[in-house]
Amino acid sequence: DFFTVPRAKPDATTLYVSPPFTTSRGVYSINVGRAILGIGGEFAGVVTATLEPEYFDVILRSVHYAPNMNTFLAHGDGWQFLSVPEFPGTQGVNLNHPEAVFTSHMRSGQVATVRSGTLRMTGAERMQAMYTMEPADLHMDKPLVIAVGRELSDIYQPWLRQTQLYAAMYLLLAAAACGAL
Numbered sequence: 001d002f003f004t005v006p007r008a009k010p011d012a013t014t015l016y017v018s019p020p021f022t023t024s025r026g027v028y029s030i031n032v033g034r035a036i037l038g039i040g041g042e043f044a045g046v047v048t049a050t051l052e053p054e055y056f057d058v059i060l061r062s063v064h065y066a067p068n069m070n071t072f073l074a075h076g077d078g079w080q081f082l083s084v085p086e087f088p089g090t091q092g093v094n095l096n097h098p099e100a101v102f103t104s105h106m107r108s109g110q111v112a113t114v115r116s117g118t119l120r121m122t123g124a125e126r127m128q129a130m131y132t133m134e135p136a137d138l139h140m141d142k143p144l145v146i147a148v149g150r151e152l153s154d155i156y157q158p159w160l161r162q163t164q165l166y167a168a169m170y171l172l173l174a175a176a177a178c179g180a181l
Contacts, residue, residue, distance in 0.1 A: 001018045016034070028081070031048045060082065061084055101126075102145065115127070115130065132145050
């Protein structure tokens with residue numbers, strides 16, 4: 001795709017983003033490239049760069065402030081490129097199916113969304129904050145999507161504990177008041 005797509009629609013101003021693929025070295029990567037046009041505007045080649053997972057690993061880990069968080073980076077067509085921490089068997093999974101949080105985000109047309117739903121891969125109920133990276137000056141043919149998520153039970157746990165504490169304090173106060181009366 002990193003060669004055939006620019007050749008089919010050559011445009012020197014477009015940054016072509018390939019779907020993730022396994023390189024000859026066995027590394028799951030994404031290629032970005034620009035078409036090179038000849039004097040007459042015809043396709044003359046492509047210049048590409050390979051984006052490997054370790055370039056993004058530190059950035060994706062930097063937002064993990066609590067247990068049970070995950071981040072992922074996906075191609076705009078839904079192919080998961082990288083997940084931190086890695087869920088076995090999820091690399092290369094297509095997240096773009098009708099009920100998916102990813103699909104809901106992409107259909108919204110918004111750059112940033114926060115959505116909740118059950119993840120098909122893990123079955124966990126999670127809240128995901130998603131951001132579509134598509135800088136205007138790069139003229140990308142496909143965006144990259146970054147997401148940060150956490151299980152809903154972990155998000156609501158402190159609130160539940162506080163509510164239980166307030167309820168216990170109210171019952172204790174009510175019992176003391178009844179005893180005083």
